[in-house]
Amino acid sequence: MGAICGVYNQNLVPLNPEELNRMSMKMNHYKEKTEYSFRRGPIGLIEINLNVLLEKRKDNKIINFEEYYIVADCRIDNKKNLIRELEIIDSQISDPELILLSYMKWKERCVHYLIGDFTFTIWNSKENVLFCARDHLGMRPLFYKLKKNSFLFATDIRAIHNTFGITNWDTDYLADFLYKKGMPNDFDTPYPEVKQLPKGSYAIITPTKVSICRYWKLDYKKKIIYKDDMAYVEHFTEIFKEAVYQRMRGNGAVSIFMSGGLDSTSIYAQAKKLQHPNTISTISCVFDEYKEADERNYITAMLEMYKENNYHFLVSDNYWILKNFPNYAPEMDEPNRNALSYGMVYNSYLMAKKNGAKIALTGYAGDQVFGYNPYYITSYLRRLQFGDFINEAKLLSKQNNDTLLWTVKNYVLKTFKQQHEPPTILLPNIHNMCQERFQERNQIKDPGIRAHYDYIDQSQNLYLRRLVSESLGIEERHPFLDVRLVEFLFSIPLEQKIKNAETKVLLRKSMKNLLPSTILNQSGKASTNMLLFQGLRNEWKQLQPKLKSPILADLGLIDGSKFLDKITRYRHGELTRGMEYLSALQLELWLQEHTK
Known part of the structure; x- marks a missing residue:
């Protein structure tokens, strides 16, 4: 696996080779790599391979069959099934070759047959069509940018867009980053000009349009029930x-x-x-x-x-x-x-x-996919399993050193009033706007299932x-x-x-x-909070001046004085709502490095 990038001139004007060279230079942070490139007419493609997988390509160039060319950052986990389905004789076929043959047989439906971590782009030189896809869970990224008559794509933003001296930020992205406690959304980037192909999606780019289609999302209505x-x-x-x-x-x-x-x-x-x-x-x-x-x-x-x-x-x-x-x-x-x-x-x-x-x-x-959250006890109440509900509530209270009354009030009663999700570091009006942008997850009424969905999604x-x-x-x-x-x-x-x-x-x-x-039989986790307290103490002299006038406050996203007060308290060992304020700390420091 590694990285990919490229340019497609949708007006079919031949690509300037310097455009591809600039992209290649921006990807020099990859070490121990092999780089392949292809340029013909309006298209230019680059693949950087870390040479991790066993299968070697047959020659030192971009993989192609007939009029199709592929660059991929991928690992396919259901190779045996695909080889059988495609009636392939060579069991040592590489993963990108397997994807390309799948596309040649099923076109955009090929994504439904692929299991693994992948992002790839396929060029159809006969029809002048570019096909891009990203795996179900978004394990490998793919960013894109529309520039005049060109479609630029890359697994690293720096290959297609300048990331320093920025004066114009995508504030929706920044707000979502804080709303989700440091978990960015999967469709925007900090830069308004650059977007991200969402996980479980593919894109078709022709000379006249760019179309994006979602082929997968986690189905919260599906149930698996066994007898024992x-x-x-x-x-x-x-x-x-x-x-x-x-x-x-x-x-x-x-x-x-x-x-x-x-x-x-x-x-x-x-x-x-x-x-x-x-x-x-x-x-x-x-x-x-x-x-x-x-x-x-x-x-x-x-x-x-x-x-x-x-x-x-x-x-x-x-x-x-x-x-x-x-x-x-x-x-x-x-x-x-x-x-x-x-x-x-x-x-x-x-x-x-x-x-x-x-x-x-x-x-x-592991924590996310098993979905532990204290709201799970409401499921018993919703199913009228009162005995199980009382038992779980008592055990949960004991485990968390809370009273039974406190547990029921905060993890049950508040969920029925939709008051259980605490406010974030965002100013109230920005918080409400973020909630509206994530309406899909709000369709899940059971708070335990909704929290599980959020954990996986983020x-x-x-x-x-x-x-x-x-x-x-x-x-x-x-x-x-x-x-x-x-x-x-x-x-x-x-x-x-x-x-x-x-x-x-x-x-x-x-x-x-x-x-x-x-x-x-163990429960709980070891705490590394002391590394947080130690870091804030040791670096405070250089850090504190950076937090006096935060960019996030200037952008109207947070209360700057409250932010500084909370980080100061962390320095003294008082840690509350750490996830969201530490996310804000990293975001603020990153913005200061990249803002003009």
Whole structure:
């Protein structure tokens, strides 16, 4: 995988080669790459390949069959099915070739046959038509820009648009970023001139128009009901095995970022059980000074259970947020909340790199796809299961150290009045405008299901991690964000995900005997809040002047004095509504770097 970009002159005027050269120069942050390019008439295409997958292309050029040409950033996970469906003899066919043959047979309907992480563009030189598509969950990005009579596209905004010295921001994008607590929407960008092809969508570009069609979205009405619990376990285990196995496919070693939590250890256990031919190692962030964040006891139990010798600990006490501010993160085309923790992210990947990894697996999004949220207890009440409701409410209260009355008031009564979602950092009028832009999710009446839908919808916040990993020649992959797994978990009954206030019920059943009991039975997570407090204290002298007159306040999005007060309180160890204010902090710092 890697990156793609290109230009199509819709007026069919031959493309100036300098346009393509400029794009290529903007993509120089990719290392250990192979670059392919194609230019003919009104079209120019570039593909940057990180050489992660096993299958090699037959010659050093853009892939084409007949009049069709393709550039792709992809990994296809259902190759065997497609090879059989397309009656292909060569089992070593590359993923882009497989996509192209699928398109030649099914045209735009090909996206319904593809499973995996992908973004690609196909040029039909005979009909002068460009076809672009993005995978179901939006794991790989695709940005585009209309410029006079040209359609420009790229997986990195910098290839098609200047990202510094900006005077005109897309304030809807900025507001949505804050409304969703640091999770950007999937159709806009910070720049009004640049748009994003939404996840689960394709575009058809002809000399006269640009058409965008949504081919997939998560169906909140679909239900999967089995007669007995074991059927759910078997189905989940089958999908989970496949999700892990396919994400280990490649021509190099695999590093697994393994904490002491249930998600990443499950991926490691499944990877070991599958006996994949690729070498496996683990990378774990541990803490010598901050004992409340250290999970070595869980990690060590896991390593001992599998007699794993190829493991690596990254002592992370000194990787506080905003370290070396203002030079705390790499150049980014978009804001990303994880940029605050760049030091830990970068050094984790650097350790994987030094150990020869070409692929990194994470437990990211396990929380999101299993959908834990306290509003789940309302589902029992809506189904008139009063005994189960009381039981779950009591257990939830005990787990959160709340009174039963407080739990019922905030997680039940307020939901019926639609008052359970707290206000955001946004000014009230801006908050209300954002709510109106996301009306689709408001159609889901059950607050527990709506929160689960939101978690999945907002789970692809991976820009910084992709930027860091691919700059080191590593591809990061996330088994829990397999579309088949996501669809299954969203459609099964609540009790298979949360029961007796215990989360990830199905995962725990599936991993029985594969994980130490200490991990299977644990609840809660280790806290790394001390890295936040330490970072604000250590970098405050340089940081505080930047927050006195925030651009976000000048744009009419937030109350600047309230913002500064909240960050100041964080510095002193008082953390409330951290997700949204830290998202605002990163967005503000990013805006200051990119504003003229």
